[in-house]
Structure formats: C-alpha cells, structure tokens
Amino acid sequence: MIKIIKNVEIFSPQPLSRKDILIANDKILAIEENIVLNSRHVQIIDGSSKIAVPGFIDSHVHIIGGGGEGGFKTRTPELIFSDLVKGGITTVVGCLGTDGVTRNLNSLYAKAKALDEEGVTCYIYSGSYRVPIITFTGSLLQDLILIDKVIGAGEIAISDHRSSQPTLEELKRIAADARVGGILSGKAGIVNLHLGDGDDKLNMIYEIVNKTEIPITQFLPTHINRNKELLNEGLNYARMGGFIDFTTSTGSLLEEDLQAWKSLKLYVENGFENHITFSSDGQGSLPRFNEKKEFIGLDVGKVTSVYEQFKIAVENGITLEKALKAVTQNPARILKLTNKGIIAKGKDADIILLDKDLKITDVIAQGRILMSNYEIIVKGTFE
Ligand code: FWO
Numbered sequence: 001m002i003k004i005i006k007n008v009e010i011f012s013p014q015p016l017s018r019k020d021i022l023i024a025n026d027k028i029l030a031i032e033e034n035i036v037l038n039s040r041h042v043q044i045i046d047g048s049s050k051i052a053v054p055g056f057i058d059s060h061v062h063i064i065g066g067g068g069e070g071g072f073k074t075r076t077p078e079l080i081f082s083d084l085v086k087g088g089i090t091t092v093v094g095c096l097g098t099d100g101v102t103r104n105l106n107s108l109y110a111k112a113k114a115l116d117e118e119g120v121t122c123y124i125y126s127g128s129y130r131v132p133i134i135t136f137t138g139s140l141l142q143d144l145i146l147i148d149k150v151i152g153a154g155e156i157a158i159s160d161h162r163s164s165q166p167t168l169e170e171l172k173r174i175a176a177d178a179r180v181g182g183i184l185s186g187k188a189g190i191v192n193l194h195l196g197d198g199d200d201k202l203n204m205i206y207e208i209v210n211k212t213e214i215p216i217t218q219f220l221p222t223h224i225n226r227n228k229e230l231l232n233e234g235l236n237y238a239r240m241g242g243f244i245d246f247t248t249s250t251g252s253l254l255e256e257d258l259q260a261w262k263s264l265k266l267y268v269e270n271g272f273e274n275h276i277t278f279s280s281d282g283q284g285s286l287p288r289f290n291e292k293k294e295f296i297g298l299d300v301g302k303v304t305s306v307y308e309q310f311k312i313a314v315e316n317g318i319t320l321e322k323a324l325k326a327v328t329q330n331p332a333r334i335l336k337l338t339n340k341g342i343i344a345k346g347k348d349a350d351i352i353l354l355d356k357d358l359k360i361t362d363v364i365a366q367g368r369i370l371m372s373n374y375e376i377i378v379k380g381t382f383e
C-alpha cells in the first residue's frame with residue numbers, strides 16, 4: 001500500500017518545515033514538496049493542520065507484567081496493545097524486573113512476538129534484576145548473537161535493597177559480554193541498569209569505566225529521576241559522556257519536581273539533550289517502602305506516560321525538537337535501532353501526527369495506520 005501524508009509540518013526531530021511524506025509498505029520513500037501520484041492504490045492523508053514526528057520509542061516496559069513486591073496479589077498485569085497506540089509508541093523494549101523466577105524470558109519473547117504481530121516493533125533484554133543473569137541460551141553472548149530480539153541485558157538492579165548485590169566482577173563480566181555480543185551481532189549490547197535509592201548510586205559504573213576498557217556508553221542507567229541526589233549525580237555522569245534514562249511513570253512515588261519533564265529541563269539547561277531518554281516502566285510496579293524498607297503500597301507504570309511527560313515538557317518551554325530527541329532519536333541511537341527514531345528517507349514508516357495542541361491524531365507503525373483522526377482503528381487481539 002502507498003500513502004502520502006500531504007503538506008505536513010515535520011519535526012524529524014529536526015524541523016523540516018511543511019512537506020509531503022511518501023510511504024510505501026513499511027518504509028519512508030521520500031520527503032518532498034508536492035508529491036503527486038495518480039493511482040487508485042494511493043491513500044492520501046491530509047497533514048495540513050498537523051505536525052509529523054517520529055513514532056515514540058519506549059526502552060523499558062514490563063510487557064508481560066512485573067511487580068510482586070507486596071506478595072502474589074501485587075503481580076502487575078501484562079501490557080495491552082492499545083495502550084501503546086494511545087501513547088504513540090511504535091517501538092518497545094520488553095524487560096523483566098524484581099521477579100525473574102515466575103516471570104521468564106520465554107514468555108517475554110512470546111509477548112514481544114505478539115506485539116510485533118499486532119503491529120509495533122518489539123525488542124527485549126535478556127536478564128532481570130538479578131545476577132547471575134538469566135538467559136535463553138546460558139550465555140548473554142550467545143543470546144545477543146543468536147536471538148534477533150535480544151538487544152542487550154536488563155534491567156539489572158544496583159544500589160537497591162532488592163538487587164542481588166552483584167559484585168563488581170560480576171557486573172564487569174555482564175558489561176563485557178554485552179559489549180562483545182553487541183559487536184559480533186551488530187547490536188547495541190546495551191546494559192540497562194535499574195538504579196535504586198541506595199547511597200552507592202552510579203559508583204559501580206564509574207569503577208567499571210575507570211578500571212576497564214569498557215566505555216560508559218555501554219550502559220543505560222534508568223530511574224535516575226527517582227530521587228534528588230541521584231538526579232544531581234546523573235549530571236556528573238552525563239558530563240563523562242554517559243546516557244541517562246528518566247522514568248516517566250509517576251504514580252504517588254515520584255515527587256512532583258522529579259517528574260521526567262522537569263528532569264529533562266534541568267539536563268537540557270546543562271547542555272545534555274543528546275544524553276537523555278524517557279522510558280515508561282510500563283506495567284512495572286512502582287512500589288513504596290517505608291524507611292524500614294517495609295512494603296506500604298504500589299502503583300503500576302503506564303506506557304502512555306512517555307507521551308504525557310513529552311507533552312508537558314513542550315508546554316513548559318522545552319523546544320519540540322529537544323523534547324522529541326528524548327523519546328525518538330536518542331533511544332534509537334543508544335539502542336542502535338538504525339531504522340527507527342527519525343523521519344528520513346529509507347527509515348521505517350513509524351510516524352505520529354499531532355494537532356496544534358500536541359494531541360495525538362494519527363499513529364502509523366511500519367506504514368500501517370493504527371490511529372486515524374483521534375480514533376484507534378487497530379486494536380489488540382482481545383480488545
Ligand atoms: C521501579 C520495576 C522500582 C517490577 O524501583 O524497577 O521498583 O519488577 O515490576 N520499578 N520493580 C519504580 C520506580 C522507578 C518508581 C521497577 C518493578
């Protein structure tokens with residue numbers, strides 16, 4: 001099927017002014033003024049009152065559910081497809097969390113395939129919170145080289161009372177295997193690290209970077225906006241060239257001024273707009289513990305929070321281009337998803353249309369229309 005989005009203002013994230021976007025099957029074929037194709041096989045989408053931006057990338061989603069920190073009844077539900085469409089998310093990376101025992105990689109893989117079949121692009125991390133890392137093949141290296149959907153390891157917990165208290169040697173080996181597995185498979189081999197509230201913060205990463213040849217860009221530490229001290233330490237980490245991921249799901253856990261949009265504003269003001277990504281922690285638990293580390297309640301992450309925090313960021317003075325980078329171009333570059341994250345010739349046709357109030361009006365994933373004029377037209381299997 002051929003589609004032309006006519007006369008739309010494009011932020012690729014870089015502004016490209018008003019043009020036509022020609023889509024053939026799942027790819028962007030051309031971005032030019034006044035593309036004319038006289039054929040009944042061409043579907044025209046009127047972009048004249050809209051803005052086109054790349055589909056959003058959410059690099060940290062518990063697609064089969066997670067949680068359990070308050071006992072079995074607090075296991076969180078799996079992701080439903082239409083939540084992705086509502087939030088304009090066209091690329092997802094699925095992960096396991098605290099519970100890597102009753103949640104396993106085979107079901108993570110199957111759900112990733114299900115999301116592909118329903119219409120988005122889904123990758124996964126091998127592993128869970130714990131070290132030694134759980135893998136498909138018994139080796140992280142082999143997982144990266146043999147299993148196409150595996151793009152790295154995560155979410156591996158450090159500085160958290162729920163972590164496996166990994167040794168520096170164990171973490172070094174995981175980073176080394178992720179790096180070499182990535183090199184041999186042409187993937188990022190990213191190590192997605194879960195940061196807890198522990199005082200050690202990012203020190204284990206600093207030690208690995210200072211004591212080995214592994215570059216700081218091998219890591220993507222997440223939840224950096226979970227407390228003020230970690231948010232400020234992240235500025236030093238970014239100064240060293242490191243990437244930083246902010247969690248957009250808030251619930252009652254994240255204080256008002258730690259929200260992802262405010263954290264982005266702080267880092268943009270420090271010149272780090274190319275180091276930042278947003279991720280939702282969707283369907284993950286956002287558990288609350290008291291000072292004695294006793295469980296006192298939990299919320300569930302929402303994938304739609306990526307879009308919500310993006311929109312609030314723009315409404316609060318961050319330029320559309322810089323806010324877009326955090327949810328499109330930066331994660332695509334960091335995760336080495338070479339066909340994703342920008343509106344450009346030859347890239348996947350993952351495009352969101354926004355109205356002048358930044359509401360999502362249309363979502364196109366791999367050239368297929370999932371939402372048209374504010375209406376979801378492709379639902380999940382059982383929705
Ligand atoms: C964060 C996922 C946390 C699960 O620290 O790590 O618990 O396995 O579902 N969530 N443990 C939430 C904070 C960043 C707010 C997870 C969760």
Ligand code: ZN
Pocket residue numbers: 097155194195223
């Ligand atoms: Zn986490």
